[in-house]
Amino acid sequence: MPDLPRKESHLKVLRLLEANPGVSQRELAHDLGISLGKTNYCIRALLSEGLIKMQNFRNSDNKAAYAYLLTPEGIVAKADLTRRFLAQKLQEYEALRREIDHLREEAGDS
Template identity: 60%
Template sequence: MALNEDLQLQALRLLQADPARSQRDLAKALGISVGRTNYCLRALLDRGWIKIQNFRNSRNKRAYLYLLTPQGIDAKARIAARFLQRKEAEYAALQAEIARLRAEVKADAET
């Protein structure tokens, strides 16, 4: 199962904002299952984009911190740049479609 860039970007953003977020909370925020979230975190860990640390003073010994590494921060910036380019292209295409539809509606109204 491939991990798409949109999911990677969203996960990295959420983890950067709240490294103590649980996998269950992360899954809910991403709109995916806890199992897929675990897969996503493992993929990010394998790529060296995050590191996982246990809370030392936590009563819940299963609580973790998901910290972005310098490589993870760089990867997030690269993915965000590609995401922005893609969305800008989609926006331009949508604007062109809206202009065509307006012209069509105007032409139909005049006839």
């Protein structure tokens, strides 16, 4: 899966936005451990794919405050990405478990 890092970033962003729609991009960048620019790029990609939408807080004193809401397509995409990453991580886990067993055999441990 060549665009795996991008899809993983999208999944992380979708999960965080679902949990906290009012999070700022700066807070999101901090929570993800990525730059603000990369966060903005990811948000724009999710917006252009129709997976999230922005809604202005009309009652907010901060008129630049937005909520990022998952669209129905975003909810479906998040579920699909979650299933795919779970399957991938289970495969990685099994491969790692086999390698550990092999190393234990080589080391003479039981």
